[in-house]
Amino acid sequence: MRESTIMKIHYGTALAAVALVAVHILMRMTMNFADSLEYETVLANYKFIPYAIMLELILVLLSVHGFNGLRVILLELKQGRLYEKAVSYGCLAAMFGLIAYGSRTIIMTNMGMV
Amino acid sequence: MAQVSSIADEQSSQSITLRIARYNPEKDNERRFMEFNVPYEKWTTVLEAILDVKKHFDHSVAVRYSCRQATCGSCGMIINGKPRLACFTKISELDSNVVTVEPMNNFPIIRDLAVKFERLFDTHHKIKPYLDRDDTELTSDAKEFMQSPEELEQYIQFANCIKCGLCNSACPTMATDSSFVGPQALAQAYRYVADSRDKGKDSRLKIIDDSHGIWRCHFAGSCSQVCPKGVDPAMGIQLLRGYMLGFRS
Numbered sequence: 001m002r003e004s005t006i007m008k009i010h011y012g013t014a015l016a017a018v019a020l021v022a023v024h025i026l027m028r029m030t031m032n033f034a035d036s037l038e039y040e041t042v043l044a045n046y047k048f049i050p051y052a053i054m055l056e057l058i059l060v061l062l063s064v065h066g067f068n069g070l071r072v073i074l075l076e077l078k079q080g081r082l083y084e085k086a087v088s089y090g091c092l093a094a095m096f097g098l099i100a101y102g103s104r105t106i107i108m109t110n111m112g113m114v
Numbered sequence: 115m116a117q118v119s120s121i122a123d124e125q126s127s128q129s130i131t132l133r134i135a136r137y138n139p140e141k142d143n144e145r146r147f148m149e150f151n152v153p154y155e156k157w158t159t160v161l162e163a164i165l166d167v168k169k170h171f172d173h174s175v176a177v178r179y180s181c182r183q184a185t186c187g188s189c190g191m192i193i194n195g196k197p198r199l200a201c202f203t204k205i206s207e208l209d210s211n212v213v214t215v216e217p218m219n220n221f222p223i224i225r226d227l228a229v230k231f232e233r234l235f236d237t238h239h240k241i242k243p244y245l246d247r248d249d250t251e252l253t254s255d256a257k258e259f260m261q262s263p264e265e266l267e268q269y270i271q272f273a274n275c276i277k278c279g280l281c282n283s284a285c286p287t288m289a290t291d292s293s294f295v296g297p298q299a300l301a302q303a304y305r306y307v308a309d310s311r312d313k314g315k316d317s318r319l320k321i322i323d324d325s326h327g328i329w330r331c332h333f334a335g336s337c338s339q340v341c342p343k344g345v346d347p348a349m350g351i352q353l354l355r356g357y358m359l360g361f362r363s
Contacts, residue, residue, distance in 0.1 A: 004323045004358045011359075075325055076291045084325065 006068060013065040020058050027051070046109035059102040067095035129153045130205055132163050134175055135216040138225050147214070148172070154205045160213060161189050161200035164227070176226035184342055187278030191227050192216040197280040197340045218283035234279050237299035241321055243306065246314025265310040272305035272350055274343040281337035281347050293326035297337035300328055301347035304354045319358060328354055 027045075028036045035041060045051050071091040075084060108114050132152045137145040150171060152163045161179055168175050177200070179189040184202040193203055193215055205213060221229035245259075281297040282288050288296055303322050307315045322328045328351060337347040356362040 002323055003325050003327060003329050007329045008359065072330070076287065076294075076330060079291065079293045079326070 010065060010068050013061045013068075017058060017061040017065060020054055020061065023054065024058065043109060043114070046106060047112070049110070052106055052110045056103060056106050059106070060099055063095050063098045063102070067091045067098075128155075130163070130210070131212045132167060133212060133214040134164065134167065134226065135214075136175070136226050137217070137223055139223055145216075148175075156204070156206050158205050159201055160191075160193055160198075160203045160205060160208075160215060163205060163213070164200060164215065176224065176228045178228045185276060187276035190218050190278040190280045190283065192218060192283070197283040199278060199280070199342045202342050218279060220283050220285065220288040221279060229279075231277075231279060234277065234282055234296065234298060237295050238277060238302060240295070241299050241303040241306070242314055242318055243302050245306065245309065245312050246317065247312065259311040261310055268310070269305045269308040271345055272301050272308075272347075275302060275305070275345050276343055278342065280340045280342065281345075284336040284340045286334050286336065287330050287332060291326055291330055294330050295322060295324075295327050297331070297347035297351065300331065300354060301337075301345060301350040303328075304350035307354060307357060315357070319354075322354070323358060328358065 030036075031041075046055070068091070071087055074087045074091075105114075129151050132150045133147045134150065135145050136142075136148050150167045152166055154163060159182075161177075161182060164175065164177050165179075168177070177189065177191075179201060180186040181188070182201045184199050187199070189200040190197060191200055192198075193200065194208055194210060194213060197218060200215070215227060217223050217227050217229050221231070221233070223229055275298065277298065279298065281301070285294075285297050287294050300322060303318050306312050307318055331348075331351045333348060333352065335348045338345075338349065341347065353362065
């Protein structure tokens, strides 16, 4: 993939994440902050499908943006063909790993398996 | 500290301590500084002070220079911590009794103040620094390419680059990323992309659209601060990004 395409995704995910995290914070403000962290309230959020989809989207957006940011930082620290390939594929694998683990949590909670 | 004796010494009432970085990669393990007491006048430049040292005290000081009028871009060095042209920096404007000169950062040192320019010339060459079009063969009915003042305005400041390397020396990304194209080459890429006579925009954008290309600029802006010719490479890079993100065409 071209670097400009990757960076367009990088900027896009940042903007979208800011918007969705703002919605997420606003939703927390609909009730007392301490109450919003109650076990039952958190479970209820996951079981409310539109909210669970939003959490999944935030997870994907932040993972893509964060791991690409990490890739960029690592590429600037050291150069070399092998190193750069390892960093790129390593970050990609870590990103998919985190998305898979986070999605598993969201799906399991949504389906009442937790 | 060595005292430089010169004709100017007898006439001048002012003097400064000139600290020159000495380093020969083939012999020395680390950089050391030699100090010289140099007389100066209101108009004396740092380059003239260094040449005074070479002439009267230590001829082995290595320094690259040519035009002495900020045109050739040969005498770039770090003067009191800031990348500057030695021929374009008057001692009197530094407001200091001690003037320290060191080789430019982010360039391999040949000896003392002279550095290798290979990387700068390589990256400059890489971005095709010439008008790229198919119809440049001279024919009997060939005419000059017409350009309006507005079209000229788009790139003219970037055409003032003298390839002195001060922007690359000041760039923090150049210090860590040995494959980074650098502000000089990126500003020149913009200079040709923005030129209405040029037809090589796509191929040039493709060259800099690399993992060590234009996207690695963090917009520190130090390149623009040190340019002795008033070029603003940081702005050029942002305008170039506009083309790549589809905001400009």
